[in-house]
Amino acid sequence: MLAKATSVTLVGVDAVLVTVEVDVAAGLPAFTVVGLPDQAVSEARERVRAAIRNAHLPFPAARITVNLAPADLRKEGPLFDLPIALCLLAAQGLFAPEALADLLIAGELALDGELRAVPGAINLALKAAETGRTALVPHANAPEACAVEGVTVLAPASLRAALEHLSGRQTLAPARPAAPADPAESFACLSDVKGQAQGRRALEIALAGGHNLLLVGPPGSGKTLLARRAPGLLPPLTAGEALEVTRIHSAAGQLGGRGLLRQAPYRAPHHTVSDAGLIGGGSLPRPGEVSLAHHGVLFLDEFPEFSRKALEALRQPLEDGVVSISRARASVIYPARFQLIAAMNPCPCGHLGDPSRACVCSPAERARYLARLSGPVLDRIDLVVSVPRLTVDELTRAPEGESSAHVRERVAAARARMVERQGTRNAALLGSALRCHARLEGAAEGFARSAASRLGLSGRGFDRLLRVARTVADLEGSERVRETHLAEATAYRTRLFE
Known part of the structure; x- marks a missing residue:
């Protein structure tokens, strides 16, 4: 039968x-x-x-x-x-x-x-x-x-x-949706970070606009501490985003019996992760960390220690928001619209520019260390921030900063302005849409041209500068991008260790 x-x-x-x-x-x-x-x-x-x-x-x-x-x-x-x-x-x-x-x-x-x-x-x-x-x-x-x-x-x-x-002997009742989980999960609070005003501000700008962020500083300066506060600053996912994220985690077998994921994902793979583990792949392709971080944050600590091949593979998803994997058995496309936060030391020993300890690296060692990050990868990073190590006296005297809840309100409000104006976050603005919504007038246009020439920005780099400036304006509640907004955005586009 x-x-x-x-x-x-x-x-x-x-x-x-x-x-x-x-x-x-x-x-x-x-x-x-x-x-x-x-x-x-x-x-x-x-x-x-x-x-x-x-x-x-x-x-x-x-x-x-x-x-x-x-x-x-x-x-x-x-x-x-x-x-x-x-x-x-x-x-x-x-x-x-x-x-x-x-x-x-x-x-x-x-x-x-x-x-x-x-x-x-x-x-x-x-x-x-x-x-x-x-x-x-x-x-x-x-x-x-x-x-x-x-x-x-x-x-x-x-x-x-x-x-x-x-067989009709005992009918099953249809399953009912589980009650939504309490969104007030126990995230580490930003108020735990003492000092580091520039790092806190850069993190807020990055999360509001979806921009990629690189934190540079000596060991113990608070780079990882800052990055781990990112989940508590992100507003809940929209219904459409939650469905996309849940689909990916379910396909990867990482849902763990949970229902719809309403909180933006935060992924922090170790620097020894394989290329397939980071980007996705295998003989039968599986989602990688970049896809599991879709609509969320991918944190790469010890950024230069990742394999050169893996870092170069990040270039396409950082630009396009998808990963296309072709194998003999299958070809698949995974969404990968993630936000990159990376952290690194300024040199192999970690103490370049540290006033309390002298750097012992030779110029050749420092050059080889920085050469692990190619120009095209760095060109896709919107904000580069120095995170200096504070002394014990500075840490004890530093006032308590704003809580994650207050910063999250500003981030959510800025994102709401972006979505209402253009339907997406500023990091996704392209071409004519960017020129329309980040229009420069008068002194702002001249300042932008001067900054691009001085910093040697590529066309992509100049567009990223405009997107960051647009986010700074949104956090301030300004409809126009002014010279002050461009000046702050330019401060985060300085060349690495120049």
């Missing part, structure tokens, strides 16, 4: 429909899976067999053939366990095969018949809403699947519970 169900496989962050066909025929007992499965899909044979038997359900002593169509699309992961098992039960007459017709099913089976969470449940729910189907996913995936409006989600905890529903 033949039974069919519909599931999905992930191509990037998009769910693609897969038809699961199970045929139970007379012959020598065998269990074959075809349709370009990977190792995890092929091993579903053993999980399905053990789960059915341990759930005290019949397993046929027959020739079983499972086909995953389309046959030329690579299938991966354990999400086909549940549709295969249900088709196998339907083929034995335990319930009508027609009960599977309007369902979109995915789930991993434990050997005792319980259901485990699978990656990409929210992407499956989006496909279910698009095709007018009901999503059938493990109970642990219910919070993310329910985040999609207009789709019915059934979330059994076990194979037997799914069977009871499909």
Whole structure:
């Protein structure tokens, strides 16, 4: 007997429909899976067999053939366990095969018949809403699947519970969206940072406009301390941004049973991260850190210690907001509209310009150290800020700065002005839109030309200068970009260690 169900496989962050066909025929007992499965899909044979038997359900002593169509699309992961098992039960007459017709099913089976969470449940729910189907996913995936409006989600905890529903003996109630998490998460407060007025101001400007920021200073000056306050300064994601971010984290298997992610992500990989780990990739492409930081912050501490290849690979996503990965088995495009915050020492020993300790690096060593950051990478950084190390006396006398809550209000207000005026943050302004919304008049235009000539800015660098100036004006509530706004923006465009 033949039974069919519909599931999905992930191509990037998009769910693609897969038809699961199970045929139970007379012959020598065998269990074959075809349709370009990977190792995890092929091993579903053993999980399905053990789960059915341990759930005290019949397993046929027959020739079983499972086909995953389309046959030329690579299938991966354990999400086909549940549709295969249900088709196998339907083929034995335990319930009508027609009960599977309007369902979109995915789930991993434990050997005792319980259901485990699978990656990409929210992407499956989006496909279910698009095709007018009901999503059938493990109970642990219910919070993310329910985040999609207009789709019915059934979330059994076990194979037997799914069977009871499909046979009509015990109907499952549709899963309900979880209550939104309290947005007041415990973020480190900006008031913990003593002194460093320029660094605090640069961080506020960067987060308001979505600009890339480089913090330079000796060890212990507070570069990492500042960067780690970024999550507490970011306003909650919009509904559209939250859905995009959640889709990426779900496809990467990093959602951890949570529902819609409403807080902007903050990623801080170690400098030994591989190129594929940072940008994304692998024989079967996976999202990298730049995609997991979509609509959030990517913090790269010890910036020059990252591999040269990885840093150069950042150039395209920093400019385009996407990562295109092509492999022999698949080609995918991941969103990567992130904001870069980087931190580095001024030299290998870290004490160049430090009044309390002398630098022991030779000019050649300093040159080699700075050469790890290419001109095109530095050209994509909007603000370069010196973070000096303060003395104990300066730290103890420094007054307590503003709290994250106060700065977050200004950041949110500035972002609201940007969105109302142009529909996006200033960092994304391009071409004619930038010229329109950052129009310079009178003395401001002359100042900008002089600054660009003096600093030797490229066309890209000049555009970034205008975007930062536009953000400074938005934080002040000014409709026009004035000379004072350009002057502050220019102070953050000075050449590195000049």
